[in-house]
Amino acid sequence: MKEKLIFDLSRKGRKGYSLSGNDCPELPLESILPSKFLRKAPADLPEVPESEVVRHFVRLSNLNYHVDKNMYPLGSCTMKYNPKINDYTCDLPGFSALHPLQPAETTQGALQLMYELAEMLREIAGMGAVTLQPAAGAHGELTGILLIKKYHEAQGAKRHKLLVVDSAHGTNPASAALAGYEIISVKGNADGRTDLEDLRSKLDGDVAALMLTNPNTIGLFEKDIQQMAKMVHDNGSLLYMDGANMNALLGITRPGDMGFDVMHYNLHKTFSAPHGGGGPGSGPVGVSDKLVPYLPVPIVEKEGTTYKLSYDRPESIGSMMNFYGNFSVLVRAYTYIRMLGPDGLRRVSENAIINANYLLSKLLDSYDLPYPKTVLHEFCLSGDRQKKAHGVKTLDIAKRLLDYGFHAPTIYFPLIVSEALMIEPTETESKETLDVFADALLSIAREAETEPEVVLAAPVTTPVKRLDEAMASRQLNTCCAL
Numbered sequence: 001m002k003e004k005l006i007f008d009l010s011r012k013g014r015k016g017y018s019l020s021g022n023d024c025p026e027l028p029l030e031s032i033l034p035s036k037f038l039r040k041a042p043a044d045l046p047e048v049p050e051s052e053v054v055r056h057f058v059r060l061s062n063l064n065y066h067v068d069k070n071m072y073p074l075g076s077c078t079m080k081y082n083p084k085i086n087d088y089t090c091d092l093p094g095f096s097a098l099h100p101l102q103p104a105e106t107t108q109g110a111l112q113l114m115y116e117l118a119e120m121l122r123e124i125a126g127m128g129a130v131t132l133q134p135a136a137g138a139h140g141e142l143t144g145i146l147l148i149k150k151y152h153e154a155q156g157a158k159r160h161k162l163l164v165v166d167s168a169h170g171t172n173p174a175s176a177a178l179a180g181y182e183i184i185s186v187k188g189n190a191d192g193r194t195d196l197e198d199l200r201s202k203l204d205g206d207v208a209a210l211m212l213t214n215p216n217t218i219g220l221f222e223k224d225i226q227q228m229a230k231m232v233h234d235n236g237s238l239l240y241m242d243g244a245n246m247n248a249l250l251g252i253t254r255p256g257d258m259g260f261d262v263m264h265y266n267l268h269k270t271f272s273a274p275h276g277g278g279g280p281g282s283g284p285v286g287v288s289d290k291l292v293p294y295l296p297v298p299i300v301e302k303e304g305t306t307y308k309l310s311y312d313r314p315e316s317i318g319s320m321m322n323f324y325g326n327f328s329v330l331v332r333a334y335t336y337i338r339m340l341g342p343d344g345l346r347r348v349s350e351n352a353i354i355n356a357n358y359l360l361s362k363l364l365d366s367y368d369l370p371y372p373k374t375v376l377h378e379f380c381l382s383g384d385r386q387k388k389a390h391g392v393k394t395l396d397i398a399k400r401l402l403d404y405g406f407h408a409p410t411i412y413f414p415l416i417v418s419e420a421l422m423i424e425p426t427e428t429e430s431k432e433t434l435d436v437f438a439d440a441l442l443s444i445a446r447e448a449e450t451e452p453e454v455v456l457a458a459p460v461t462t463p464v465k466r467l468d469e470a471m472a473s474r475q476l477n478t479c480c481a482l
């Protein structure tokens with residue numbers, strides 16, 4: 001089908017809404033909207049020449065910091081380069097001009113893409129099935145926890161506790177609380193991994209699940225994962241994996257094989273859809289076979305060569321979002337996976353790990369590293385030395401990095417590392433870029449020693465200087481002219 005939706009509200013046209021192309025008649029606007037809501041006179045829109053519009057947006061994009069401009073070392077957030085071909089496929093009219101209420105006969109290509117993406121994500125995770133519906137990682141967590149809740153309810157069990165490790169992302173306890181659970185924190189050990197004894201002591205008959213991030217937020221693989229899975233399962237509990245760090249695992253190992261029952265992906269992290277500006281995101285959830293009946297509706301099903309949306313799932317937790325998820329992110333992730341293929345995905349993770357270890361080796365002498373020296377895709381330094389000896393906090397180091405032309409890393413997270421500087425270079429940075437970034441951090445460490453006032457006054461090169469963060473959160477002003 002080649003229809004294209006057109007919505008023409010131009011001054012002259014006022015034609016309204018039409019399915020152009022084949023045999024669909026054009027509808028007058030009055031037949032779609034009640035006439036009392038229609039304008040009596042054309043809107044007084046400003047007229048600006050194209051050249052000024054272009055310059056305005058180019059200027060704004062230059063003021064802004066983005067991954068097309070330079071490295072974005074935000075640990076845990078996987079801000080990798082977003083290949084432009086993702087946007088090309090996303091813009092294809094067969095995808096971009098779809099309406100979510102179009103009948104399935106006219107959206108077969110989109111349904112096929114969703115079906116195949118879910119299958120690929122299922123395979124990458126080693127799970128039983130995947131839903132594409134959740135709109136972000138945190139939303140995937142909530143979805144996963146509701147699935148866990150439904151599972152226990154179906155067993156007739158009332159379990160009201162969720163175990164969350166102390167290095168977890170804040171969304172883990174937040175999602176657990178939103179789903180009505182009591183949150184019990186599990187400690188990490190001196191090695192930076194989950195403390196098995198502490199876990200054992202907290203596993204009782206009220207525990208619904210353990211939420212774990214693997215590799216964890218300091219970039220370490222939970223090497224006892226199979227033993228932990230056994231402990232959790234022997235207790236009748238389930239194991240949830242926060243998959244935000246899948247960039248370290250692609251094609252190397254799979255959450256399903258490690259014993260996880262539920263996991264979420266962050267397509268906008270691992271699978272290269274743009275993020276950081278507030279969305280849209282996508283947080284597909286994979287589940288093991290025993291949780292498949294509870295997945296949200298609709299699910300894309302294939303019958304012969306036809307795809308359809310199935311709502312016929314009596315045990316489903318219901319719908320987690322309007323329609324089918326953030327489709328444009330799904331198209332980007334699909335494109336990314338198809339472009340790379342299985343070997344390419346594995347190389348993504350291998351190179352992400354090599355890049356992180358290379359960068360860490362350059363910074364080891366100048367910053368403290370509280371945990372082991374070999375990491376997966378990210379590492380967490382501490383600015384303790386700089387703070388104690390020179391009064392320069394991690395916040396100051398982060399601000400000074402802006403003067404060197406880099407976005408700051410994630411700071412003060414995870415909470416188990418004091419003055420944390422959490423760095424994830426990703427596989428898409430070249431050795432040259434990593435060297436320039438390392439030089440910037442080494443130079444800041446020297447400045448902290450010899451001229452700390454320079455670091456404390458940073459940033460000096462940015463359009464706005466240090467903001468009063470407390471005031472900004474109380475008196476939010478989003479239209480301040482620069």
Ligand SMILES: *Cc1c(COP(=O)(O)O)cnc(C)c1O
Pocket residue numbers: 076077136137138139169171172213217242244245266281283
């Ligand atoms: C990013 C992140 C989340 C939350 O994901 P969103 O897509 O931002 O909602 C959860 N856990 C970890 C470890 C993360 O890095």
